[in-house]
Amino acid sequence: MAATALPTLTAKDLTTDQEVRWCPGCGDYSILAQMKKALTTVGVPREKMVFVSGIGCSSRFPYYMNTYGFHTIHGRAPTVATGLRLANPDLQIWVVTGDGDGLSIGGNHLMHVLRRNIDLKILLFNNEIYGLTKGQYSPTSRTGTPSKTSKTGSLETPIRPLTMAIASEATFIARTVDVDVKHLTETLQKAAAHKGAAFVEIYQNCKIFNDEVWAYATDKSVKADNLLYVEHGKPMIFGKDKNKGIRLNGLTPEVVEIGKDCQIDDLLVHDEKTDDPTLATLLSRMVGPKFPEVLGTYRSFRKPCYEEMLDAQIADNIAKKGKGQVADLFKAEDVWTVE
């Protein structure tokens, strides 16, 4: 008899009976739909998928995925996901967080979970606002952003999530945008395939409190001039007419016009595999309107995960001295017998 083929997963299989309660027009709907689509192709059965989230609009995500899920507390999803990973090596674990949850209250955990290279796929829905609490500025809000708690304009310099992820030594780093469904799906699939800490920033529109903050990256009429999609091994070309590129001038990137300022060979070529973070760092700091903002995979390289190394230590010590028995626990420097 032929081997039974793995049952094919459909988006419907991944849908729960819970009513989705995001606001109409929220970017989260698209991310949810693309996530389901992406997961039908990754070859992992649904019972081996877990969604872990913190608090915020994005963190409702687990309730809508018919997989295992844990809606934890504000900012702490990376910690719970880490424990889950230590307990169970063969799950595919997704962490869903937002700019407030992941970068403000949970900033510390994000940094450390990336540095430890725990095998988790971390999605940061960045809408540059606190949505669930109804419209306060967030750590990614641009300086000057008016909000409920910054009526006169935010005074703070925003965090660049990808620069932070690079500094934290994440082994997979990418950026995509909620409405580019094809790129979003591909990015999620790539993150799913990565072994190690994967960090994906998703530009996500908050229809109610920060509408159109990403318009320059989503509006069809302008986005081609405002975004640069990078691909491994390819020169960095963008623009409606594919005639603009990025060239390095000393240590500074600059926008150039191909054929006028330079030739294609002069452009920066993307390398997501290098273990040198310099290029990724340069890309992560390119912001509009001076630069196109960079979408795609910034970094993707393999490094041992914390849990792999821990398992190796366990195996190593067992190999050396045998599996620990209860009696071994009671051994001590000095044991004496009373008769």
Added chain:
Amino acid sequence: MVSPTSSAEAASSASRNGKHSVQEVESITIRFAGDSGDGMQLAGTRFTDTSAILGNDIATFPDFPAEIRAPAGTLAGVSGFQVHFSSNDIHTPGDILDALVVMNPAALKTNLRDLKKGGILIVNTDAFAQNDLDKAKYKVNPLEDGSLAGYHVVRVAVSKLNKEAVKDCGLSPREQDRCKNFFALGLVYWLYERPLEATLKWLKEKFGKKTELKPVLDANNAALKAGYNYGETVELLPVQYKVVKAKITPGKYRKITGNEAIAIGLVAASHAANKTLVYSGYPITPASQVLEDLSQPEMRRHGVKTLQAEDEIAAIGVALGASFGGAIGVTGTSGPGICLKSEAINLAVMTELPLVIIDVQRGGPSTGLPTKTEQADLLQAMFGRNGESPVAIVAPQSPVDCFDITYEAVKIATRFMCPVFILSDGYIANGSEPWKIPDIAKLPKIEIVHATGPNSEGMNGAVHEHAEGEGSGAGKFLPYKRDQYLSRPWAIPGTPGLEHRIGGIEKQDVTGNINYEAANHEHMVHTRWKKIENIAETIPELEVIGDADAELLVIGWGGTYGSITTAVDRVRKNGKKVAQAHLRYLNPMPKNTEAVLKKYKKILVPELNSGQLCWLLRAKYLVPAEGFNKVQGRPFLVSEIEAAIGKLV
């Protein structure tokens, strides 16, 4: 217990005879005190091991400063190690010292008040130069101003004699000086007729394996022997003291501290449950040792997984995530760490996952007294979170009991799907006593049942008055469907067909779906309490020891057991009737607690806080409990409790 034959009397009588003699005594308490760089903890530990091997009952109390290296010679830098050894069953490291070894003036100044009048005071006279005295803020040399007249002062040039003994071993002058703790130890071995073998063996194991350490081995051997021989040759004291073997249940023994026992207990429990132990902590005094012990190579052989987290919150998050994943998730800390973990503890309450939280209590509030003991986190464990947040609470009563209580905590957490607090404290965490190595065959099993399939059979339609059918129906998995104790099923991610979502938002009972209905919330609040109360069905009843028919009951909890028990014994030996009970289970309390309390006219509750158990007992049972409280960062002296009992009988 402190010897009824005081060593001072023995010493003076021997002096009158004018010749050397050996005096047998029941118990001795000694303390080694010096600068925190003087190796006093090591000297004390070696002395303890030797005494244990000789068959004495022992109890120890290390007392060290919060500063790792306060400026040398200062009062802040004094480190001490107290050992109580006895031919009798003892429960405490001793109230007052029979002998005190001081390596410098600062040690003298901070420790002298604990030495009994007439006690032996061994002083390193080499450390009493003017600048040493200045650092200890002595205006006049206490060795010369007559202020030590009430003690039996033994002046020894420890530094000089030690240097002379080790000068040919090939160490630098500085390294030579570091052997002086072993010189002092040798001296004390002579005084108490203890053989050197166990310590020599230990030195050989520690330093005998590498040739480059040979000078260290030789020097320490030389220092130890020189100290011993010096005592013998100069007949330092006219009398030696002998403490014979205690009557101890036959068996194999080792020495253990509370923190060691917690680490071992966790791993033993993980074996019994056939589960991986995942322990995550953040360094904090006095709990760090648990994480340190569990991350040893030896523990890797047991499959123990540890993670030193970025902060206290991460540590508990990791532990809870591990529990969700089907492992034994444990975190350990002290009071300030518990403050940070409260929100995650509530998440465990809400998601009804097993979780063990170790709180090695220290003096608070805030940073408080990091290296000193206190029992002031009981009400924090009980109530210190938002909303109504019932958790199970247990408390070990001695270093050895840390093993049993930890094992018990794992059992409760996994059986009742709830967080369990272990309230240890700095005193039992660092204190040690002999531990009869358990019979492995007799260790209780921890049976864990995981959900393996749908559990909705027979629950079509309205599954519950607060869960009108939503999500129910045949062939479904209902994550909040409860058993006879109201515990919910533990379904491990990876199990096909049991996919479910949990979280901190209020749950609909049975289905576990998000639910904001008024009646469901009240039902769930009550259910969570009731579940914790149901633990009382599975734990032992509260035992009364002493005189059950007394008028007075002395009731305590946690690490004060030794002092309370010794005090009650003494009062009873004086012919007074006293009943005693000790709570190891604080939430829920044993089922018969109320019945026990109501039998007594007077109830005394000694605690190292301002009256937290007392408050609970009065609130819960409306009994006239009275507190006896001490909040000084130090354990009770037996005499203090004895006096408090004395006022009531």
